[in-house]
Amino acid sequence: MSKVILTGDRPTGPLHVGHYVGSLKRRVELQNSGEYDKIFIMIADAQALTDNADNPEKVRQNIIEVALDYLSCGLDPAKSTLFIQSQIPELCELSFYYMNLVTVSRLQRNPTVKSEIQMRNFETSIPVGFFTYPISQAADITAFHATTVPVGEDQAPMIEQTKEIVHKFNSVYGETLTDPNILLPDNKVCLRLPGIDGKAKMSKSLNNCIYLSDSEADVKQKIMSMFTDPGHLRVQDPGKVEGNPVFIYLEAFCRDEHFERYCPDYQNLQEMEDHYARGGLGDVKVKKFLNNVMQEELEPIRKRRKEFEKDIPEIYRILKEILHKGSIEAEKVAAQTLKEVKDAMKINYFEDQALIQEQAERFASDK
Secondary structure, X not given: OOOEEEEXXXXXXXXXXXXXXXXXXXXXXXXXXXXXXXXXXXXXHHHHHHHOOOOHHHHHHHHHHHHHHHHHHOOOOOOOEEEEHHHOOHHHHHHHHHHHHOOHHHHHOOHHHHHHHHHOOOHXXXXXXXXXXXXXXXXHHHHOOOOEEEOOHHHHHHHHHHHHHHXXXXXXXXXXXXXXXXXXXXXXXXXXOOOOOOOOOOOHHHOOOOEOOOOHXXXXXXXXXXXXXXXXXXXXXXXXXXXXXXXHHHHHHOOHHHHHHHOOOOOOHHHHHHHHHHOOOOHHHHHHHHHHHHHHHHHHHHHHHHHHHHHHHHHHHHHHHHHHHHHHHHHHHHHHHHHHHHHHHOOOOOOOHHHHHHHHHHHHHHO
């Protein structure tokens, strides 16, 4: 069996460091590993419209922004197929068939859907498209026979729902769809990076993000204003490490060699954490260290982006060409999967020679 990756992002704004450590950095590593036969990276504009139907311009404007983030991070169109979700009509038809295999109560129990509904204050006014997006996500994954889906922790319930749909379809219609596996970040801290305000999730809608496109000055300003331990009022006071966003970010981004370069008072993060916990280490010093670490990580991305932005009209032309070509390629694959699905369901009426022969014989015998 071919090894295939499918993953993607909603174009509702520029990508942030939560996307980067949660999935994007890993995608680039997997792309360059040579271990996968095919990699599909989807800009999920149709999914973004499920809660932005009244503001399609927001989605439209951010498609190129997300694509630019992709190239800046190192995704290579020669190695990965970059495409736009809405340009693959087969995904809608697959979703339609999968809806018959999922109950309303099962969608209501999906933890990701429940938390997203609460965050957006949808309550009983939830759009149907948003409510059923676990099903459309299953269509996205299965359309490309993805074997691996690199995502953050918040998407785990969605992959579980996809696996249920695959098992149900295959048990009813025969082995057709590929059962995908989730690929979570190795570092557990990267599963879900908190916002700089200390909220549980970094989110564009909550405006608590460090964006990959942020300038060096913006990144520094955001880090120096980060939420820490509210009880750590004086340097000499013992500080709380657990749940402290600054230390969570350090665990996600820093390595031992960073201490040698930027904070030689400590050999590793554990020593810094121990000092903070017993008192005597101020938040400003920790934040300055985090800023140095983050700037080192983000600088290559910024540098590539600046090169692209030297000629905006030309890079936009190139990005549109990349996405157009990728969408054509992706649709060919999705069309083949849809054919396989319709064959399995026996709704390929005009191609089913056995059915045509059977009908002809039955009508002939009735005469």
